[in-house]
Amino acid sequence: MPGFYTVARRELRDQLRDWRILAPIAALTLFFPVLMNFTAQRAVEFVERYGADIIGERLVPFLLMVVGFFPISISLVIALESFAGERERLSLEPLLATPLTDSQLYFGKIAASLLTPLGAAFLGIFVYLAGLLVRIGWRAPPQLLLQVLLLTAAQAVVMVTGAVVISSQTTSVRAANLLASFIIVPVSQLIIGESLIMFWGRYHILWWIVIALVLISVVLVRMGLHLFNREELLGRDFDTLDLRWAWRVFWAHFRGGAHTLVDWYRGLLGKTLPQLRGASAIMIVALLVAYLIGFRLAEDFTLPAEMFRVEGIPEALQTQFAQMEFGSGGGWLWVVGTNLRAMLLSSLLGTFSFGVMAVILLMAPVGIVGYFAGNFALAGQDAPRLVLGLVAPHGILEIPAAILAGAAIVQLGLAALSLPKGSSLGESWLMALATWARTILGLVVPLLLAAAALEVYLTPWIAMQLFRGP
Amino acid sequence: MTPLIETGDLSKRFRTLAAVEGVSLRVEPGEVLALLGPNGAGKTTTIRMLAAILRPSRGWVRIDGHDSLLNPLEVRRRVGMLTENHGLYTRMRAPEYLAYFGEIYRLPGAQVQRRTDELLQRFGLSDDREARLGQYSKGMRQKLALARALIHDPVVLLLDEPTSAMDPESARLVRESIAGLRSSNRAIVICTHNLPEAEALADRIAIIHRGRIVAQGTPADLKRDLLGDPIMELRIVGELDGAARLLPDGAAVTEQGTDWVRFRVRDPQAVNPQVIQSMSSQGVRVITLAEVPRSLEEVYLSVMREAQLPSSE
Numbered sequence: 001m002p003g004f005y006t007v008a009r010r011e012l013r014d015q016l017r018d019w020r021i022l023a024p025i026a027a028l029t030l031f032f033p034v035l036m037n038f039t040a041q042r043a044v045e046f047v048e049r050y051g052a053d054i055i056g057e058r059l060v061p062f063l064l065m066v067v068g069f070f071p072i073s074i075s076l077v078i079a080l081e082s083f084a085g086e087r088e089r090l091s092l093e094p095l096l097a098t099p100l101t102d103s104q105l106y107f108g109k110i111a112a113s114l115l116t117p118l119g120a121a122f123l124g125i126f127v128y129l130a131g132l133l134v135r136i137g138w139r140a141p142p143q144l145l146l147q148v149l150l151l152t153a154a155q156a157v158v159m160v161t162g163a164v165v166i167s168s169q170t171t172s173v174r175a176a177n178l179l180a181s182f183i184i185v186p187v188s189q190l191i192i193g194e195s196l197i198m199f200w201g202r203y204h205i206l207w208w209i210v211i212a213l214v215l216i217s218v219v220l221v222r223m224g225l226h227l228f229n230r231e232e233l234l235g236r237d238f239d240t241l242d243l244r245w246a247w248r249v250f251w252a253h254f255r256g257g258a259h260t261l262v263d264w265y266r267g268l269l270g271k272t273l274p275q276l277r278g279a280s281a282i283m284i285v286a287l288l289v290a291y292l293i294g295f296r297l298a299e300d301f302t303l304p305a306e307m308f309r310v311e312g313i314p315e316a317l318q319t320q321f322a323q324m325e326f327g328s329g330g331g332w333l334w335v336v337g338t339n340l341r342a343m344l345l346s347s348l349l350g351t352f353s354f355g356v357m358a359v360i361l362l363m364a365p366v367g368i369v370g371y372f373a374g375n376f377a378l379a380g381q382d383a384p385r386l387v388l389g390l391v392a393p394h395g396i397l398e399i400p401a402a403i404l405a406g407a408a409i410v411q412l413g414l415a416a417l418s419l420p421k422g423s424s425l426g427e428s429w430l431m432a433l434a435t436w437a438r439t440i441l442g443l444v445v446p447l448l449l450a451a452a453a454l455e456v457y458l459t460p461w462i463a464m465q466l467f468r469g470p
Numbered sequence: 471m472t473p474l475i476e477t478g479d480l481s482k483r484f485r486t487l488a489a490v491e492g493v494s495l496r497v498e499p500g501e502v503l504a505l506l507g508p509n510g511a512g513k514t515t516t517i518r519m520l521a522a523i524l525r526p527s528r529g530w531v532r533i534d535g536h537d538s539l540l541n542p543l544e545v546r547r548r549v550g551m552l553t554e555n556h557g558l559y560t561r562m563r564a565p566e567y568l569a570y571f572g573e574i575y576r577l578p579g580a581q582v583q584r585r586t587d588e589l590l591q592r593f594g595l596s597d598d599r600e601a602r603l604g605q606y607s608k609g610m611r612q613k614l615a616l617a618r619a620l621i622h623d624p625v626v627l628l629l630d631e632p633t634s635a636m637d638p639e640s641a642r643l644v645r646e647s648i649a650g651l652r653s654s655n656r657a658i659v660i661c662t663h664n665l666p667e668a669e670a671l672a673d674r675i676a677i678i679h680r681g682r683i684v685a686q687g688t689p690a691d692l693k694r695d696l697l698g699d700p701i702m703e704l705r706i707v708g709e710l711d712g713a714a715r716l717l718p719d720g721a722a723v724t725e726q727g728t729d730w731v732r733f734r735v736r737d738p739q740a741v742n743p744q745v746i747q748s749m750s751s752q753g754v755r756v757i758t759l760a761e762v763p764r765s766l767e768e769v770y771l772s773v774m775r776e777a778q779l780p781s782s783e
Contacts, residue, residue, distance in 0.1 A: 006573045010559075017561045091557035094618060097521045098574045099546040230523045245485055 007108025037131030068152035075117035083167035084176035154213035161220035168227035253434030279407035290363035294370025308379035355413025389466035394455035401447035474657035479529035504672035512681035550624035556615035560604030609640025
């Protein structure tokens with residue numbers, strides 16, 4: 001790819017002429033690791049005085065990760081500048097008029113955005129390790145060093161590829177910087193999570209994080225390649241919020257060309273539902289896995305067997321049902337409200353997490369059911385009776401509702417990853433939002449309303465019959 | 471002759487906006503075509519489709535025989551494009567900048583060196599080759615951008631608003647440079663809303679309005695077609711009196727003063743000698759007989775008035 005190399009080389013040269021990039025990188029590479037060495041040495045000496053050696057042991061690797069992370073944070077700035085900046089300065093169009101392919105330009109810029117900060121990060125890590133060796137004689141275990149190097153590289157790739165996706169939706173560096181919080185916030189959360197894992201000493205979890213980051217990078221590269229093309233870059237007016245257009249796209253897909261409610265339902269069942277087949281399968285598997293995980297966790301976190309004495313259950317259930325106003329309209333409203341809130345929260349979280357958070361949130365109640373069923377079984381009771389008595393009567397409608405809602409949310413979350421040919425990110429998202437709204441309004445809400453009625457009026461009766469015994 | 475640029479029913483739609491609608495063009499080697507139109511008329515979108523940067527929503531583009539949809543890379547190899555904004559990298563120097571684009575076009579190193587020297591010399595930038603591009607004046611930047619578009623010696627040159635927002639001196643320098651780019655084996659398209667520039671540089675003019683070509687032809691053809699036959703002005707010594715009656719058939723008087731008369735003629739070459747002869751034979755002394763200059767601006771305004779009529783009705 002000679003074009004890729006040419007683009008990357010020019011970008012690198014440009015960076016090396018920009019003191020705004022060079023100065024912080026130099027400081028973070030040479031000064032910051034020395035400061036961290038000093039901090040590590042002092043902290044280790046201090047905690048040793050109180051016999052809390054473990055804090056020192058955990059702090060030193062943690063600082064190793066921090067030393068690597070700070071220089072790569074600059075890769076985000078470089079990437080935003082390289083993609084959005086070049087569009088803002090209008091220097092991209094002359095490049096687009098050349099025989100360079102979109103992917104040569106894309107990967108050339110990605111490589112250039114990564115090389116300098118990543119080189120600086122690795123150099124910083126080396127300076128930090130050398131300093132530690134001299135000061136306190138600490139050598140990084142090879143596995144930990146490899147994990148930190150891979151984490152650093154994977155985080156840099158995620159930030160840069162994410163920056164490209166963001167830049168492709170803006171025409172100015174200012175707007176790109178504002179949107180960069182979509183990268184900064186999750187990456188900060190990730191760093192906090194990694195810190196906790198490192199202080200907890202569960203280093204093997206870092207491998208899973210590396211794998212997750214690699215997968216996210218693949219997804220973001222795929223998105224970036226779709227969005228970073230001549231048509232998208234020059235053919236659209238990104239910063240303009242065209243609500244009328246957005247509403248037209250949404251409404252056209254929501255209506256699906258139907259003129260009557262019957263037509264609309266026919267379209268919903270005949271076209272939309274088959275579109276959700278794949279996502280529904282994911283949801284079914286996820287809910288089964290959640291049940292099994294919950295069931296299995298009961299072995300590790302077993303509740304006292306007395307809690308599950310069959311004799312005491314009818315009274316306990318009666319109290320619970322009475323507290324929740326089951327058997328009345330108030331109880332029905334409460335159940336409907338709770339389920340709708342959970343579904344909306346899942347939708348919101350799913351939108352910003354490619355659907356992942358929504359699936360996890362919808363898995364949680366099923367996991368809890370599994371956990372109680374597991375405990376029930378461990379207490380020598382009949383677990384299927386629990387499920388049949390307390391879940392199945394309304395679950396027959398509520399579980400399909402959860403599967404459909406989850407599928408629609410997953411589809412919405414993944415809208416950015418599978419863009420229909422010729423459609424923009426916004427267009428694809430609006431179409432997925434319309435599918436989500438069709439599914440929720442047409443199927444999920446009616447199912448939840450009916451399920452809530454069953455839960456409030458039928459489930460208590462069946463549960464009492466089953467647990468009251470002969 | 472095979473045209474270097476050919477389009478048929480070229481159209482481009484952005485969401486609900488039809489930016490270009492049914493444009494058909496043909497530009498032969500050695501020809502300069504000016505695409506004339508107000509801001510937002512669809513000139514830049516058209517030129518971007520010609521350069522295979524944007525894909526047409528409908529219709530086709532062929533550059534030197536290569537279809538822009540089937541073979542966009544070949545099209546881009548044959549096209550040099552001067553974008554409306556020069557888009558230079560201000561931390562670079564001119565030779566480095568041209569070498570960068572030469573490398574993108576995969577020119578051998580020696581050829582890049584030779585072309586760089588040649589183009590910097592041609593556009594009068596040799597003395598400033600060591601300066602950073604950020605230090606260049608607007609005119610210099612535009613000339614360097616022109617050099618960039620020419621680095622691979624393209625057979626098609628697309629110039630988008632080459633002198634927009636430039637001071638008159640810089641604009642004149644750039645115009646002179648463009649005039650020097652005519653070549654028998656190159657086709658040039660200039661997008662502009664500058665009428666004198668179009669008239670000075672182009673062999674043919676296509677007026678574009680709301681994405682459609684509303685008039686096309688040589689400046690002379692457009693004037694004749696849109697403003698009618700040429701108008702001649704005859705000035706004589708003394709008062710005109712009844713001299714206007716001496717004009718031969720084929721000369722229709724449009725207006726007259728005390729010592730002058732204006733008349734329309736379809737064929738000035740045939741009629742004007744008859745006018746002189748008629749006046750002389752009656753003892754009327756002629757001071758001048760000349761064509762009344764008609765600007766492209768009149769043509770343009772007339773076309774625009776007509777084009778806007780349906781929407782204002």
